Amino acid sequence: MSGPAMKTMNMIEAINSALDIMLAKDPDVVIMGEDVGYFGGVFRATAGLQAKHGKTRVFDTPISECGIIGVGVGMAAYGLRPVPEIQFADYIYPGLDQLVSEAARLRYRSANDFICPMTVRSPFGGGIFGGQTHSQSPESLFTHVCGIKTVIPATPYDAKGLLIAAIEDNDPVVFFEPKRIYNGPFSGYYDRPVEPWSKHEGSAVPDEYYRIELGKAAVVREGEAVTVLTYGTMVHVVKAVVAEHGIDAEIIDLRTLLPLDIETIEASVKKTGRCMVVHEATRTSGFGAELAAQVQERCFYHLEAPVERVTGFDTPYPHSLEWAYFPGPVRLARAFDKIMKD
């Protein structure tokens, strides 16, 4: 029995493969952004795509995030399926009005007269010494807006399947790519050698088209003692800490923050009776606050301890003190100690 041809891909290669497939499959797909054309993107996610699919399908843009996203809304109104890249999530703010007031509202305000099937890709998160303007995790700004889906993959396999589903979705999607794990999963130990994706099962990626449905979480480790809700880079950090300390945690990679897979979350927390929420973003009003609220609303009488939040601190992302800021193994171990004692 032969399945689809598999390749070992890192996350960049998986994203590139998804874009390549969608450009070939759907003539309405258009990719644009700063440096994405001839050069192939600062992280190489669009490498080779302009040469293969042509300049009107994959092209560079002025340095104007408002323009990039606003033009994308207009292209979507025409009937195209734009996939703009915002070079760093930290640069997305000039385009925020076009996302929040336009892309997200177009279907609703026009009662389905116009729609906006646009996927905004953007590398996000820290751990690369990017300083305060190349490290942020602004996902909760987007989950707070009605009308946008927010997707964050944690493996090459998921990145490809989720990105294809996002591009095919008829609503606007913000697709945040955890840039720390573009080239390999991250244990949280920044002083250890980087492990390549090839040693991780998530790097086995079918060559061909496949979709991973938006709104479905993945249980990446089954366990009985505590449920950990996380996404992106932190999935791998949590896995490493859990392995190191021998904790029987059930780790859930949310993959899509909105719509949220509440069924998987609820079933797991009711089983384990404890819940920890982990993200790299700042703590106050972070997505963890929403997760903690959902869990206590649905699972209060099953909880044996307060929901624990492990997050970045409420400061701008510091450059030299990055590893004191990052919610790494020490912060996680202390939180596990606390939640298991309670």
Added chain:
Amino acid sequence: MDNKLPESFGWSWVEADMAKSKKDNLAPLHLHIPEPKFRPGDVADFSDIIIPAVDVHPRPDEHVLPADIHPLAYGLVRVLDENHQATGSWNPGLDVATLQVMLRKMLLLRAFDDRMFRAQRQGKTSFYMKSFGEEATSVAATMALDFNDMCFPSYRQQGILITRDYPLVDMMNQIYSNRGDRLKGRQLPIMYSAKDYGFFSLSGNLTTQYPQAVGWAMASASRGDTRISAVWCGDGSTSEGDFHNALTFAAVYNAPVIFQVVNNQWAISSFSGFAGSERTTFAARAIGYGIAGLRVDGNDALAVYAAMQWAANRARNNGGPTLIEYFTYRGEGHSTSDDPGAYRAAEEYALWPLGDPVTRLKDHLIAIGAWGDAEHDALIIELSEYVKTIQKEAEQNGILGHGLHHPFETMFEDVFEEMPWHLKEQCAQMLEEQQDKFGSNWKAR
């Protein structure tokens, strides 16, 4: 001071200077806050507005280089002269039937505005905005486009829909947010959407439509389509970043888009000086971007038509974008929510040196023997009666706040293509609230 600089730097003056930052030997700076020339109680005097004669800057070839037509960004394209004749190289040479349609559409728009303004005053809806005094900038402009060209309006271009024969009853249903409203009562009155009529969904946020119109035009060009896009904004909202981002993108990609700035002098209570009009014209913004710029008498319907036709031909022949400024005047308040008597001189509109666009077109038709005062007055009555009839029809579907709205659960539809679980939960909660509020047979309402 702990942070005293070492003497060896030779910078000991820095310390003294920090203590006393203002230099006595220089004139003090002062901040300029723009102020309109006239305020309530003043008698407006517009004698300083330069109105060049027809054809001071003749109509250039549509393929002209933008750099060769800079004077057109500072001049004023005009067709109708002092004797109400259509003259000069910009004269579009429209036949009598077309001119009569143009006049009729402008009068219908005026009748519609009057009726809907009154409906708001009667408490039938929350809000309305008239386009009195600037009807030509939507009606004549739209007539110069193809029906399939895409319009990205701002909030005062209901004339586009009226010109394209969109059903008035649908406009009114939207204004009343009633059960006949195609937008399901979700949008503030006048924020229409009509894809089938080439009319993009109105946002309510200003100038966001500018980059969108460029994106639409880029998509059309990339597909080898023949359709172009046209976008409107006001003088005030040229200050938004979106305006400048859009012009940059349009210039970079030579997009087939026509930018229009309806310079009606006022942004609610702020005169155009707060958008930079004390320094240059709005059409001159085009020069910095290297695109064609035209400044047009916005109350001369034939000049509006001519400029739009020039720009449309240019765009359709891959000549790229044009920025058109319509120099006009907002004859009434910004909306039903403000009283212009509180911030500008009375009678400004009556004194406006470029007159009224409807009157000027009417005078032209009379001058060429194709119209008469009696016919004109009869048409005004006919259109007013027509609008009243449609209004009665629309009110059968309800007025705002009187129960005849779309079903409650439609609030949760169209946030996404498919309703996710959290919206279904919230919808169920809202329906229970209605039951608590109205009793078990609330659905009958």
